[in-house]
Amino acid sequence: MHIGVGSGNPAKRRAVERTLPEATVTAVGVDSGVSEQPTGHAETVRGAENRARNVLATDEFDYGVGLEGGVATFDGTDGLFLIMWAAVTDGETVGRGAGPSLELPADVAARVSDGAELGPVMDDVLGTTDVAKKAGAAGALSGGRVDRAAALGAALAGAFGPFETDLYGADG
Numbered sequence: 001m002h003i004g005v006g007s008g009n010p011a012k013r014r015a016v017e018r019t020l021p022e023a024t025v026t027a028v029g030v031d032s033g034v035s036e037q038p039t040g041h042a043e044t045v046r047g048a049e050n051r052a053r054n055v056l057a058t059d060e061f062d063y064g065v066g067l068e069g070g071v072a073t074f075d076g077t078d079g080l081f082l083i084m085w086a087a088v089t090d091g092e093t094v095g096r097g098a099g100p101s102l103e104l105p106a107d108v109a110a111r112v113s114d115g116a117e118l119g120p121v122m123d124d125v126l127g128t129t130d131v132a133k134k135a136g137a138a139g140a141l142s143g144g145r146v147d148r149a150a151a152l153g154a155a156l157a158g159a160f161g162p163f164e165t166d167l168y169g170a171d172g
Contacts, residue, residue, distance in 0.1 A: 004061035006030040006051030010133050012067045015152035020160075026061070030054035032068060037117040041083065044070030048087040049094060056089055063163070064089050067152045069136075071104070071112055080109035082118065082137050086155035088163065095168075097158020099151045102141040 001023040005016045008029035016025045031054060032038075034047035051066025066087040071080050084099030104112065111121045119132035126140055136148025162168035 001062050002026070002060075003063045003065055004028050004055040004059055005065045005067065006032075006055035007067065011136055011148040012152060014149035015067060015156055016065055018149055019153040019156045026059070028055050028058050030058065032066075034068070037112065037115075038068060038070030040070065040072050041085070044068050044072070044083055044085045045087070045096060048085040048096070049089075052087040052089045052094070056091055062090065064091075065156065065159075067156065069118070069132075069148075069152075071109075071118060072101075074101070077103075079106070080104045080113060082141065084138075084151050084155045086152065086159040088156070088159040090163065093162050095159040095162040097155045097161065099153075099155035100138070100146065102138055102151075104137075104141070 003016055003023045003025050005013055005025060005027050008027055013025060013027040030051055032047040033050040034043050038044040038047050047068035048066040052064040056064030069084050072083045073080060081101040081103050083101050086097045088095045108121055112118050118137055122131045122137045122140060123129055138151040139147040
């Protein structure tokens with residue numbers, strides 16, 4: 001199985017390699033078609049789907065994978081959350097899955113709400129560089145219990161459902 005992941009980010013490639021160790025994975029930077037900091041589930045899902053479709057169009061992959069992180073609120077809760085969505089396509093079917101959602105600390109949420117991108121804000125707060133290419137905000141926010149690749153991998157596992165089980169058949 002040859003999978004194209006629509007990003008040059010090493011954490012996204014690791015997510016695919018960890019989740020689908022039997023696959024050959026090629027990372028290709030493609031346009032997500034959404035803002036650098038997707039806001040809300042709809043924009044984040046759209047970014048994942050665009051990445052999956054766009055990478056599939058670049059080569060002869062069995063599947064195109066798009067992984068997108070964003071921020072969103074949830075009805076019934078306060079605060080802003082880091083969210084993750086994955087999309088997988090074979091050119092006909094599209095599978096979607098969400099990863100864990102982690103509440104952002106109030107000071108981080110305020111900066112992101114004011115228009116800053118989460119990765120650079122986390123770099124500033126942590127005194128590091130390129131956190132988004134390493135453990136990610138997920139790693140920092142969970143105290144290292146889950147890193148970005150694992151969180152995105154959970155979303156990817158869900159998105160692969162329609163390709164792994166008959167439960168998503170035409171009548172499902």
